Amino acid sequence: MKRLVLLLGAGSGIGRAVARGLAAAGHDLLLAGRDPVRLEADAADLAIRHGRSARTARFDAEDEASHAQLVRDWAGEGDVAGVVACHGSLADEAPGAGLPEEARRVMTVNATSVISVFAAAGEILAERGSGFLCAVTSVAGERGRAKNALYGASKAAASTYLAGLDARLRPRGVAVVDVRPGFVDTRMTWSEPGLPLVAPPTRVARAVVRAVRRGRSVVYVPWFWRPVMGVLRLLPRAIFRRLPL
Amino acid sequence: MSLAPTRRVALGSWGLPARGECVAARPECEAEAVELATALAGPDVLFRGLGRSYGDAPLNVGGGVVLTERLDRLLSFDEENGLLTCEAGVSLGEVTEVLLPRGRVLPVLPGTGRVSVGGAIAADVHGKGHHRDGSFARCVEGLRLLTADGRIRWCSRRDDADLFRATLGGMGLTGAILGARLRLERTGTAWVRAEARAADDLDEALVRLAEADASRRWTVAWLDALAGTGALGRGVVLSGRPAARDELPTRLRSTPLRGQRRRAWTVPPAAVLHPWLGRAHNRWYRRRRLAASGGLVDLAAFHHPLDGILGWNRLYGRHGLVQWQVVFPPTDSEAGVRRSLELVRASGVPCYLAVLKTLGEEGEGLLSFPRPGLTLALDLPWSATGLPGLLDRLLGVAAELGARPYLAKDASAQGSLVAATYPRLADFRRIRDAEDPAGRWSSTLGRRLGLVAPRPSDGGSTS
Numbered sequence: 001m002k003r004l005v006l007l008l009g010a011g012s013g014i015g016r017a018v019a020r021g022l023a024a025a026g027h028d029l030l031l032a033g034r035d036p037v038r039l040e041a042d043a044a045d046l047a048i049r050h051g052r053s054a055r056t057a058r059f060d061a062e063d064e065a066s067h068a069q070l071v072r073d074w075a076g077e078g079d080v081a082g083v084v085a086c087h088g089s090l091a092d093e094a095p096g097a098g099l100p101e102e103a104r105r106v107m108t109v110n111a112t113s114v115i116s117v118f119a120a121a122g123e124i125l126a127e128r129g130s131g132f133l134c135a136v137t138s139v140a141g142e143r144g145r146a147k148n149a150l151y152g153a154s155k156a157a158a159s160t161y162l163a164g165l166d167a168r169l170r171p172r173g174v175a176v177v178d179v180r181p182g183f184v185d186t187r188m189t190w191s192e193p194g195l196p197l198v199a200p201p202t203r204v205a206r207a208v209v210r211a212v213r214r215g216r217s218v219v220y221v222p223w224f225w226r227p228v229m230g231v232l233r234l235l236p237r238a239i240f241r242r243l244p245l
Numbered sequence: 246m247s248l249a250p251t252r253r254v255a256l257g258s259w260g261l262p263a264r265g266e267c268v269a270a271r272p273e274c275e276a277e278a279v280e281l282a283t284a285l286a287g288p289d290v291l292f293r294g295l296g297r298s299y300g301d302a303p304l305n306v307g308g309g310v311v312l313t314e315r316l317d318r319l320l321s322f323d324e325e326n327g328l329l330t331c332e333a334g335v336s337l338g339e340v341t342e343v344l345l346p347r348g349r350v351l352p353v354l355p356g357t358g359r360v361s362v363g364g365a366i367a368a369d370v371h372g373k374g375h376h377r378d379g380s381f382a383r384c385v386e387g388l389r390l391l392t393a394d395g396r397i398r399w400c401s402r403r404d405d406a407d408l409f410r411a412t413l414g415g416m417g418l419t420g421a422i423l424g425a426r427l428r429l430e431r432t433g434t435a436w437v438r439a440e441a442r443a444a445d446d447l448d449e450a451l452v453r454l455a456e457a458d459a460s461r462r463w464t465v466a467w468l469d470a471l472a473g474t475g476a477l478g479r480g481v482v483l484s485g486r487p488a489a490r491d492e493l494p495t496r497l498r499s500t501p502l503r504g505q506r507r508r509a510w511t512v513p514p515a516a517v518l519h520p521w522l523g524r525a526h527n528r529w530y531r532r533r534r535l536a537a538s539g540g541l542v543d544l545a546a547f548h549h550p551l552d553g554i555l556g557w558n559r560l561y562g563r564h565g566l567v568q569w570q571v572v573f574p575p576t577d578s579e580a581g582v583r584r585s586l587e588l589v590r591a592s593g594v595p596c597y598l599a600v601l602k603t604l605g606e607e608g609e610g611l612l613s614f615p616r617p618g619l620t621l622a623l624d625l626p627w628s629a630t631g632l633p634g635l636l637d638r639l640l641g642v643a644a645e646l647g648a649r650p651y652l653a654k655d656a657s658a659q660g661s662l663v664a665a666t667y668p669r670l671a672d673f674r675r676i677r678d679a680e681d682p683a684g685r686w687s688s689t690l691g692r693r694l695g696l697v698a699p700r701p702s703d704g705g706s707t708s
Contacts, residue, residue: 035276
């Protein structure tokens with residue numbers, strides 16, 4: 001397989017779009033998700049549409065013991081290009097939600113699973129002197145909001161780790177990319193039809209492909225979230241928490 | 246995995262603005278879709294593709310709608326035989342985009358590439374080549390159908406043939422089409438040699454159309470229905486045939502399957518058609534088509550001329566448009582077309598598109614629209630005064646002459662006209678009801694035209 005990318009969360013709306021984008025850009029893919037049998041159909045689709053090879057593998061974010069083996073399977077192919085993490089989960093933010101289990105689950109899925117895979121894969125790429133690690137986080141990680149305090153916290157954890165990993169690995173030739181979308185048109189936002197500025201998954205995919213090619217550090221999708229978050233980050237908390245966000 | 250999330254939303258169609266709510270879900274994979282078919286809350290459910298039908302065919306007000314747009318995977322392609330297996334949400338445009346560069350194309354292409362495979366089968370669509378090639382069913386080797394009992398069945402001309410014939414043209418009412426196997430034909434180039442012949446009135450248009458039908462693979466007559474004082478049925482007869490490689494200019498010959506990417510532009514939301522704009526457009530269009538006669542046109546652009554204008558239905562404003570399309574029986578075809586055009590002119594309702602075609606053989610599906618005769622399609626704005634009256638009068642002519650309405654376009658026909666012009670409707674009802682006695686599959690169109698039983702809670706009303 002050539003320029004192989006390990007794609008976590010390959011069955012998700014964003015994951016599927018990213019897979020197509022990477023295949024069109026010439027990468028072969030290891031599609032990893034909770035249901036590898038179902039991912040066979042996605043692999044077949046990539047082969048027909050883009051003439052790329054795609055294999056499937058099991059990736060369960062909560063089954064941390066299995067992550068090291070998955071990374072080894074990917075690395076064993078030889079010509080590896082990088083890892084893209086598109087998996088994620090919303091949190092049950094209701095006051096009665098089963099904490100601390102829910103917090104543990106969300107932190108594992110959105111943050112520590114990314115950390116465990118990226119730490120292992122990062123070493124392998126650094127030894128070869130090139131490659132990329134890209135995770136789709138969220139603008140929700142930039143400031144805590146009443147609406148999604150737990151989700152935001154997990155995304156913030158991932159983003160901060162990516163920044164630290166970037167500082168460690170960039171001198172060794174590996175780009176660590178943090179792609180931060182706002183609302184994306186997937187299962188996660190489907191039950192709220194009124195959301196503003198919802199981007200299609202293909203937009204996120206284009207941003208990911210461009211970002212890993214250019215080795216960017218932080219990318220906002222769509223671009224306007226960068227200035228918007230820039231302003232929101234500076235607002236005093238007393239004002240921010242009154243905003244109807 | 247939990248059930249796919251749902252939302253309450255008002256859906257529209259290509260012609261109709263959104264009205265009436267349904268519960269909609271958009272599964273990302275087949276397994277989710279199958280689960281939704283039984284688990285989606287509500288009295289009944291409809292699987293919907295890209296919503297390009299003009300009337301209420303893609304609606305299920307008060308029930309559930311499963312959007313298939315993410316079920317768009319290509320599953321296998323047999324290079325040698327041109328057999329493509331794919332999920333039902335793939336669009337015909339995508340099929341062309343992926344496989345035309347490999348020298349394969351669907352033998353039947355409708356007027357837009359933005360219909361799903363499932364929708365193309367459910368409406369048994371046809372294109373400019375119907376007089377020779379028949380309808381979309383001709384491309385279909387078989388399909389995977391999810392029936393009300395939760396089984397997924399392979400239906401083809403050999404397996405479950407009755408259900409296959411009920412599903413072709415069955416408007417999604419026999420079950421959910423999950424995927425299909427399609428046979429594509431070989432093609433040497435991505436180009437069409439296109440011709441245009443002027444016609445000064447309906448008689449001449451029919452003569453030119455018959456000439457074109459005799460010698461060309463793809464034919465259609467475009468009529469200028471806005472020309473107030475000009476002769477009725479004035480227009481241009483367009484025809485085309487696949488271009489061979491040695492006909493291409495040298496610069497295209499090395500990449501004969503490349504074609505030409507069209508830049509699509511989007512209609513701004515506020516734009517609205519006016520008759521003077523339509524008349525100016527018609528004058529320009531006629532001149533342009535005649536001037537370009539004999540030239541080469543990209544295959545997708547030839548078959549799907551309006552796909553270059555994204556959201557062109559928005560030109561009709563808030564109230565949308567109705568596309569009136571019927572096929573007249575051969576003996577009364579000319580009279581039917583003439584009377585319909587006269588009615589339009591007399592009503593003062595602007596008709597922004599009028600298209601005429603000779604259809605060939607009877608469709609294979611029990612509710613397939615095509616049958617021998619002339620078909621006339623008219624685009625009319627819902628906002629026009631006099632439109633309801635015009636539709637009534639057009640219906641009157643159709644009823645009198647036994648003209649069959651096209652269910653994928655229909656928004657106004659009555660069940661009685663459908664019963665009178667679809668002789669296999671009773672067979673359809675029998676097979677459909679046997680598969681789905683509880684009435685789980687339904688749609689607003691189905692209830693309105695008596696293709697399915699009314700909802701028990703409705704007390705006879707249709708929505």
